Amino acid sequence: MANSITSTGHVDHLEKLMPHESIINDEGEHVVLPQHRHHFETAEQQREAGSFGMWLFLLTEIMFFGGLFFAYLLYRNWYYPAFAVASNQLNVPEGAANTAILITSGFFMALGVWAAEVRKKKLLVLMLVFTTIFGVAFLGVKADEYHEKYEKHHIPGASFSTSMFTNPPVNPKTGKPDELPLAPDMAQHTEIFFFLYFAMTGMHAFHMIIGIVLLFWLTWRAHRGEFSSGYVAPIENFGLYWHFVDIVWLFLFPLLYLINRHPIH
Amino acid sequence: MAHEVSHDQAHDPSNVTNPEHAEHHIVTPIQYCLVFATLLVGTAITVAAAYVNMGAFNPVIALAIACTKAVIVILFFMHVKYQSRLIKLTVGAGFFAFIILVTMTLLDYISRAWGMW
Numbered sequence: 001m002a003n004s005i006t007s008t009g010h011v012d013h014l015e016k017l018m019p020h021e022s023i024i025n026d027e028g029e030h031v032v033l034p035q036h037r038h039h040f041e042t043a044e045q046q047r048e049a050g051s052f053g054m055w056l057f058l059l060t061e062i063m064f065f066g067g068l069f070f071a072y073l074l075y076r077n078w079y080y081p082a083f084a085v086a087s088n089q090l091n092v093p094e095g096a097a098n099t100a101i102l103i104t105s106g107f108f109m110a111l112g113v114w115a116a117e118v119r120k121k122k123l124l125v126l127m128l129v130f131t132t133i134f135g136v137a138f139l140g141v142k143a144d145e146y147h148e149k150y151e152k153h154h155i156p157g158a159s160f161s162t163s164m165f166t167n168p169p170v171n172p173k174t175g176k177p178d179e180l181p182l183a184p185d186m187a188q189h190t191e192i193f194f195f196l197y198f199a200m201t202g203m204h205a206f207h208m209i210i211g212i213v214l215l216f217w218l219t220w221r222a223h224r225g226e227f228s229s230g231y232v233a234p235i236e237n238f239g240l241y242w243h244f245v246d247i248v249w250l251f252l253f254p255l256l257y258l259i260n261r262h263p264i265h
Numbered sequence: 266m267a268h269e270v271s272h273d274q275a276h277d278p279s280n281v282t283n284p285e286h287a288e289h290h291i292v293t294p295i296q297y298c299l300v301f302a303t304l305l306v307g308t309a310i311t312v313a314a315a316y317v318n319m320g321a322f323n324p325v326i327a328l329a330i331a332c333t334k335a336v337i338v339i340l341f342f343m344h345v346k347y348q349s350r351l352i353k354l355t356v357g358a359g360f361f362a363f364i365i366l367v368t369m370t371l372l373d374y375i376s377r378a379w380g381m382w
Contacts, residue, residue, distance in 0.1 A: 044289060047289070048348075048349055048351065048352070051352055052351060052352060052355060055352060055355045055356060055359070056355065058359075059355070059358075059359035059362075062359055062360070062363050063362075063363060063366070066363050066366070066367065070367055070370060073371075074374060092312065092315075096312050099308045100305060100308060103301065103304045103305060103308065104301075106338070106342055107297060107298075107300075107301040107304075107342075110292070110297045110300075110341075110342045111297055113344075114291065114292065114294055114297065117291045118291070236344075239342070239343070243338050243339075243342045243343050244343075246338060246342075247335045247338055247339070250334050250335055250338070251328075251335070253311075253331075254315070254327035254328070254330070255324075255327070255331075257315075258311065258312065258315035258327055259315070259323055259324040259327050260323075261315040261316055261323075262315065262316060262317060262318040262319065262323055
């Protein structure tokens with residue numbers, strides 16, 4: 001008698017202590033739902049444990065992106081003139097539009113969680129589809145920005161060119177260059193800015209791509225009605241991930257695009 | 266038997282009646298709309314502020330607005346305002362640990378060549 005918890009005793013226990021864990025079907029029988037795990041006392045406890053686990057994962061993500069942000073902070077202080085002029089080469093209208101697109105995507109994700117909570121299946125599917133569309137739109141704008149960097153020879157590597165920074169082009173409106181020329185050695189350091197730009201926005205875009213793949217999967221499951229009978233955890237926890245990716249962009253946009261915009265000269 | 270566990274011991278009743286997670290809060294769509302509008306306004310402000318020359322305060326303002334937006338997203342879109350103390354503490358501890366790591370690494374870089382200039 002190593003263990004007194006027998007399988008039958010366990011089921012009895014489930015029905016007694018886990019009021020949320022089983023539902024009563026039309027024939028008056030108790031049905032244990034497959035998504036409910038037997039090692040939790042209540043559905044609420046299971047839900048909280050799930051949120052807790054998701055947040056622990058997001059904390060590791062904070063540390064991961066935090067390292068990139070720290071590298072940016074450090075190099076920006078070391079090579080400030082190079083970072084200032086290189087930052088001003090980024091496309092602010094597209095970056096701002098992308099911020100609005102991403103916030104809209106997050107808004108629909110939040111509404112999706114609400115739709116799952118109130119068990120509206122069609123609305124949930126619709127909200128997940130909108131979330132996906134705006135996520136893809138973000139990546140489309142991002143791809144256009146990357147293409148602009150390619151045309152300007154601002155992608156680090158063999159074709160990288162500092163000529164725009166050692167020899168700033170004349171602005172036809174003002175008749176003089178927008179930026180002061182950099183010394184060649186300082187101009188070399190603009191490549192570090194663009195390396196960090198691609199590393200940070202690239203890792204962010206990679207997270208978006210993973211999120212969009214997960215969205216396809218969740219939309220399919222939502223369409224089958226898996227999340228409209230009180231089981232919301234996958235939608236809710238994916239929502240946490242999606243909002244986290246939003247937050248990373250909320251910091252990337254001002255730090256990469258905006259903080260050197262004001263006229264310095 | 267040392268390993269014999271009765272049902273009452275294995276399943277602590279205080280877990281079931283714990284008021285911390287007794288009730289689940291649902292954020293309404295109206296709240297989400299307000300948050301959405303706030304975030305869009307915040308984005309407009311941060312872009313506008315970038316073109317005003319405030320010297321050293323430009324990055325400070327930009328970071329302050331970004332932090333405000335992030336906190337709003339965490340509290341409402343991510344429901345932390347309505348979560349149990351366990352979740353709130355987890356989120357807070359994570360950001361606190363991150364700030365400690367950044368501060369300590371910065372102190373290293375600042376002080377490594379101390380007195381050598």
